[in-house]
Amino acid sequence: MRKELEYRKADRDKIERAKDLIEQIASPGEDEKTVQAALNELGELTGRQHDKTEFAEYWGRTDLDSIAEQAFVQPSFVSDLTREELIEIIERMKKAIVNCDDSEMMHYEEILHKSLPLTDVLGHVDLEKDNAQIADEMLAAAKSGVILL
Numbered sequence: 685m686r687k688e689l690e691y692r693k694a695d696r697d698k699i700e701r702a703k704d705l706i707e708q709i710a711s712p713g714e715d716e717k718t719v720q721a722a723l724n725e726l727g728e729l730t731g732r733q734h735d736k737t738e739f740a741e742y743w744g745r746t747d748l749d750s751i752a753e754q755a756f757v758q759p760s761f762v763s764d765l766t767r768e769e770l771i772e773i774i775e776r777m778k779k780a781i782v783n784c785d786d787s788e789m790m791h792y793e794e795i796l797h798k799s800l801p802l803t804d805v806l807g808h809v810d811l812e813k814d815n816a817q818i819a820d821e822m823l824a825a826a827k828s829g830v831i832l833l
Contacts (some may be wrong), residue, residue: 685772686762689790694756697727702752705729710739732757746786753787759794770796770819777809800826 694702708714708722719736727733734755742751762769773792780789796805800822808822 685769687692689762689773691757691776691788694753697747698756699752701783702726702729702755703748706739706742706748706752706755707737709734709736709805710742712809720731726755730758732758741763753791757787757791759791759798761793761798763799765799766794766824767819770822771815774809774815774818774822781811783808793826795823802826811814 703727705722709719709726718816723734723736729782732755738755739751742748747755773796774779777792780786780792793805796802802822802825807823808825810818
């Protein structure tokens with residue numbers, strides 16, 4: 685698989701700093717100036733822009749470690765994703781699901797969202813199905829424009 689498709693975990697010190705900044709951003713009583721300063725620093729740290737809504741009440745859907753790691757995820761659009769790469773991505777997504785690694789799973793999910801015209805990538809990923817079968821179904825759905833609901 686191409687290097688630009690691979691998931692790379694952020695440095696532990698950066699993740700710890702991101703956790704502190706996310707706590708400030710998500711804190712209900714924090715003033716707007718402090719929130720904006722934290723968002724700016726987080727953007728410099730992660731290399732991408734963030735919005736405070738990304739972190740609003742994050743505790744209702746994930747934990748602080750996971751959301752801090754996800755802040756570093758920068759998946760790419762791949763216009764020429766091969767069937768073999770798709771099969772490898774599906775394998776990695778399945779492993780991430782089984783290992784409860786939200787950040788890695790989201791990285792690959794975002795690559796597929798950006799690279800294939802499918803609205804529900806995870807709806808196609810079945811732990812019981814063969815990876816090649818899943819890839820073929822995804823490619824067929826993307827080609828036909830059928831949206832899996």
